[in-house]
Amino acid sequence: MSEKVNEFTSSCPIPIQKYPNVTLAHGGGGKLTHQLIEKMFIPAFKNSLLGAQHDAAVISMDGMKLAFTTDSFVVQPLFFPGGDIGTLAVNGTVNDLAMCGAWPLYLSAGFIIEEGLAMETLWRVVQSMQRSAQAAGVQLVTGDTKVVEKGKGDGIFINTAGIGIVEHEMSIQPKSVRPGDEVLISGDIGRHGIAIMAMRENLSFESQIESDCAPLAGMVQQLVNGGVDIHCLRDLTRGGLASALCEISESAKVQIQLDESRIPVREDVRGACEILGFDPLYVANEGRFALFVPKNDAEKALAILKAHPLGTGAAIVGSVREHASGLVTAKNCIGTTRIVDMLSGEQLPRIC
Amino acid sequence: MSEKVNEFTSSCPIPIQKYPNVTLAHGGGGKLTHQLIEKMFIPAFKNSLLGAQHDAAVISMDGMKLAFTTDSFVVQPLFFPGGDIGTLAVNGTVNDLAMCGAWPLYLSAGFIIEEGLAMETLWRVVQSMQRSAQAAGVQLVTGDTKVVEKGKGDGIFINTAGIGIVEHEMSIQPKSVRPGDEVLISGDIGRHGIAIMAMRENLSFESQIESDCAPLAGMVQQLVNGGVDIHCLRDLTRGGLASALCEISESAKVQIQLDESRIPVREDVRGACEILGFDPLYVANEGRFALFVPKNDAEKALAILKAHPLGTGAAIVGSVREHASGLVTAKNCIGTTRIVDMLSGEQLPRIC
Numbered sequence: 001m002s003e004k005v006n007e008f009t010s011s012c013p014i015p016i017q018k019y020p021n022v023t024l025a026h027g028g029g030g031k032l033t034h035q036l037i038e039k040m041f042i043p044a045f046k047n048s049l050l051g052a053q054h055d056a057a058v059i060s061m062d063g064m065k066l067a068f069t070t071d072s073f074v075v076q077p078l079f080f081p082g083g084d085i086g087t088l089a090v091n092g093t094v095n096d097l098a099m100c101g102a103w104p105l106y107l108s109a110g111f112i113i114e115e116g117l118a119m120e121t122l123w124r125v126v127q128s129m130q131r132s133a134q135a136a137g138v139q140l141v142t143g144d145t146k147v148v149e150k151g152k153g154d155g156i157f158i159n160t161a162g163i164g165i166v167e168h169e170m171s172i173q174p175k176s177v178r179p180g181d182e183v184l185i186s187g188d189i190g191r192h193g194i195a196i197m198a199m200r201e202n203l204s205f206e207s208q209i210e211s212d213c214a215p216l217a218g219m220v221q222q223l224v225n226g227g228v229d230i231h232c233l234r235d236l237t238r239g240g241l242a243s244a245l246c247e248i249s250e251s252a253k254v255q256i257q258l259d260e261s262r263i264p265v266r267e268d269v270r271g272a273c274e275i276l277g278f279d280p281l282y283v284a285n286e287g288r289f290a291l292f293v294p295k296n297d298a299e300k301a302l303a304i305l306k307a308h309p310l311g312t313g314a315a316i317v318g319s320v321r322e323h324a325s326g327l328v329t330a331k332n333c334i335g336t337t338r339i340v341d342m343l344s345g346e347q348l349p350r351i352c
Numbered sequence: 353m354s355e356k357v358n359e360f361t362s363s364c365p366i367p368i369q370k371y372p373n374v375t376l377a378h379g380g381g382g383k384l385t386h387q388l389i390e391k392m393f394i395p396a397f398k399n400s401l402l403g404a405q406h407d408a409a410v411i412s413m414d415g416m417k418l419a420f421t422t423d424s425f426v427v428q429p430l431f432f433p434g435g436d437i438g439t440l441a442v443n444g445t446v447n448d449l450a451m452c453g454a455w456p457l458y459l460s461a462g463f464i465i466e467e468g469l470a471m472e473t474l475w476r477v478v479q480s481m482q483r484s485a486q487a488a489g490v491q492l493v494t495g496d497t498k499v500v501e502k503g504k505g506d507g508i509f510i511n512t513a514g515i516g517i518v519e520h521e522m523s524i525q526p527k528s529v530r531p532g533d534e535v536l537i538s539g540d541i542g543r544h545g546i547a548i549m550a551m552r553e554n555l556s557f558e559s560q561i562e563s564d565c566a567p568l569a570g571m572v573q574q575l576v577n578g579g580v581d582i583h584c585l586r587d588l589t590r591g592g593l594a595s596a597l598c599e600i601s602e603s604a605k606v607q608i609q610l611d612e613s614r615i616p617v618r619e620d621v622r623g624a625c626e627i628l629g630f631d632p633l634y635v636a637n638e639g640r641f642a643l644f645v646p647k648n649d650a651e652k653a654l655a656i657l658k659a660h661p662l663g664t665g666a667a668i669v670g671s672v673r674e675h676a677s678g679l680v681t682a683k684n685c686i687g688t689t690r691i692v693d694m695l696s697g698e699q700l701p702r703i704c
Contacts, residue, residue, distance in 0.1 A: 012475040016471055021469060021471060022465050040478055044481075045481075047491045047492070105413075106411060113378070115373075118373055120364050127396060142408060142421050145379050148379075151503070153506070157500075
């Protein structure tokens, strides 16, 4: 064993000159997170499953295909309009499984609690996890609790890992995206990020903006049952629609052309984004996903999404072309096209 | 859905008068952790898998038996003699799977990093996880990274979840322990806790005491292959041997009688315990487990353990009798018997 271990270099693969310390942006889902994954984690833990860089790993065991994923949740504030850290912790992992076309079955929960957290707060979070698990049809079967000294944590952090089963033959992943595919999204974007931001900054708008946090597996199952040839699914969390599409275009080596006028953004969310200086394309969502299907299946997929209570706002928002290295562009309402880049730096930390 | 949700009470099940806030002891692996699990988590997430209260949940899927578990690691200091948070994070979860008699296969890793952590520190931890994963024969296939603001975390917390496969027909769990069983432990106890404590308090002893942190799945596999009829396995982490046995005796409704003179404790560890006022029975280990087998299999099991490099110090340390509610007793070298209770309060926080 010791020889193999020494095969890989022991000098830090992240440019230490530039990033001697971990910054908030390394956890923001944008360029620096990407660098950390590409340069440190994937080479260190080298294996084909991790290399797929999907929301979950799909493992073949004894003829069965299992999806396995994990996510930690550090959102602040713990409670916000439309959800809380408990709903996020369940739906986030359920959705990562769903994005592989897996049906979510079992979750684990690891709590890291800061000493002094009100017991009632823990209880509210646990109840909300229970309700979310029930709504998503998953069982929470194993867990762990750690407590750290006051000032060494922040209320409560929750990790969930999840196991799902893949019962179809499609290879749903970024690399399956093809020129000619159409891009759909399952509803209006930007609500989760704005809900958190408004709460944190004590902003109030005419209407309350609620997080879109929701379990997406049911909708995906409808697409599978409806015979849609799904090439790729991706939930639009940290880094928003823009970062998700940039990752996919890079992985599949294609150009994704968005038609901005077709991307649904609620008026109040658009207004809040203008006030706060955010681009809705980069704002986090917790109940929205992008879907890549062959052109011929796009209308069928759209109809299935629209028939689901969580997908009434679904839309076809772009298409895929050939490109050597990967590119995302967006055409605005006056016909100008801009390049959409991955989130650089950290727009809004502790969003999930 | 909403009707079902309302079925379970919304008032906090932990006596709020007594514990209005979460304390360090709620994460210590002793009585209060037990109360949290028994009164809050199990009733809330009610299902038979969680109810088994084992180190991992064993799930039947399509004729295959999978073990699934999770653990978060918050140890301070991050690096200590004999290991670091990375070795712990891999071995801890590998061992929880092994304690169900499962062969560990896949791990997830969730990092919660405090802004400002030296990039080199992260790299050291990642390398150490890679080496430990390789040594234990598991693949790290999915992960997540979050960064929290300076002062809202403590360097790095790591959650790992794991999947293993159970390839035998034994039902290895606390409830399988029977009167007449013998109790073995796989080696000397107390080293991990004392190694951490010595480092934290800047104590030095004549010899350096190193953590016993190690992967236990290989040894368990030898027992399975050797045809030992394993009734129960339990690694002796937070709360030590005493708390592990108390939990098992309560669950199986039996009396576990320990013979203290047969419990191996290194001289330097015993000395350190005396200085620090610790009872070695309650000190955490990260590479030791207790094993319950029928009397007829005890010598065979002992021989198998002793033949393994990690089990050379194994010993038969007690036996199991009938008891209505569950009890652990220890007979000392002069023949006096005392009752061994579960760890009450918090002996040493942030041990794993």
